[in-house]
Amino acid sequence: VSADLGARLARTQERINDACRAANRDPSEVTLITVTKFHPASLVRDLYDLGVRDIGENRDQEAYQKAQELSALDIRWHYIGQLQTNKAKNVAQYAHAIHSVDRSRLVHALDRAIDSHPRSRVLEAFVQVNLTDDPNRGGVGEGDLENLAERVLESPHLKLRGVMAVAPLDEHPTAAFARLAELSERVQALAPTAKAMSAGMSHDFAEAIQAGATHLRIGSEITGKRPEPK
Numbered sequence: 001v002s003a004d005l006g007a008r009l010a011r012t013q014e015r016i017n018d019a020c021r022a023a024n025r026d027p028s029e030v031t032l033i034t035v036t037k038f039h040p041a042s043l044v045r046d047l048y049d050l051g052v053r054d055i056g057e058n059r060d061q062e063a064y065q066k067a068q069e070l071s072a073l074d075i076r077w078h079y080i081g082q083l084q085t086n087k088a089k090n091v092a093q094y095a096h097a098i099h100s101v102d103r104s105r106l107v108h109a110l111d112r113a114i115d116s117h118p119r120s121r122v123l124e125a126f127v128q129v130n131l132t133d134d135p136n137r138g139g140v141g142e143g144d145l146e147n148l149a150e151r152v153l154e155s156p157h158l159k160l161r162g163v164m165a166v167a168p169l170d171e172h173p174t175a176a177f178a179r180l181a182e183l184s185e186r187v188q189a190l191a192p193t194a195k196a197m198s199a200g201m202s203h204d205f206a207e208a209i210q211a212g213a214t215h216l217r218i219g220s221e222i223t224g225k226r227p228e229p230k
């Protein structure tokens, strides 16, 4: 394990604690998910040796291979990328949570996949909201949020945890995450226990914590620069 990786992880955890203190929040309310996309499985193992248990990946094939290779480790895999319905089967096998539920067809595909899995289980689900006007960015439009949340609530295999978003490039993260917090309230009006908010990346996690984020998805701040995707 490189000393660098351990130092970066420790510094990030410290900054998270500082941001929690500044926001008057208890750090135990905040789950750090370390995003390892494009990095080899060996990096995930190094993180595991440093005590990391929550790992985020955004490409199915890559995540599936790493989860297979590291299946002996008690890692919670968080799938955070856009997902094609025909890949739902893989994700249903290895993932603890999916943060990118963006359409009802995906809810149904995940349900069917878990149904056909010999060991039926519950997959934690976050509804991803698109905070931009660009329909090509990931996530459901704000107007369809309740409808999609209802679909997840009807699902026998998905457990609705809350909302997820990526801050738009052209808006200050504080403003963007304040809007996300309002959307979270709308979901909680339907499902009082779905309080989780997956928000905050390397460059905006302090703002996300301030806005109430419960799940941070942090990559490069911990892992260093990402290799080019293959």
Ligand SMILES: *Cc1c(COP(=O)(O)O)cnc(C)c1O
Pocket (backbone or CB within 6 Å): 035, 037, 058, 080, 081, 166, 200, 201, 202, 203, 217, 218, 219, 220, 221
């Ligand atoms: C890559 C990625 C992250 C982590 O990004 P960093 O800037 O490296 O912290 C978080 N969320 C999603 C959806 C991602 O794809």
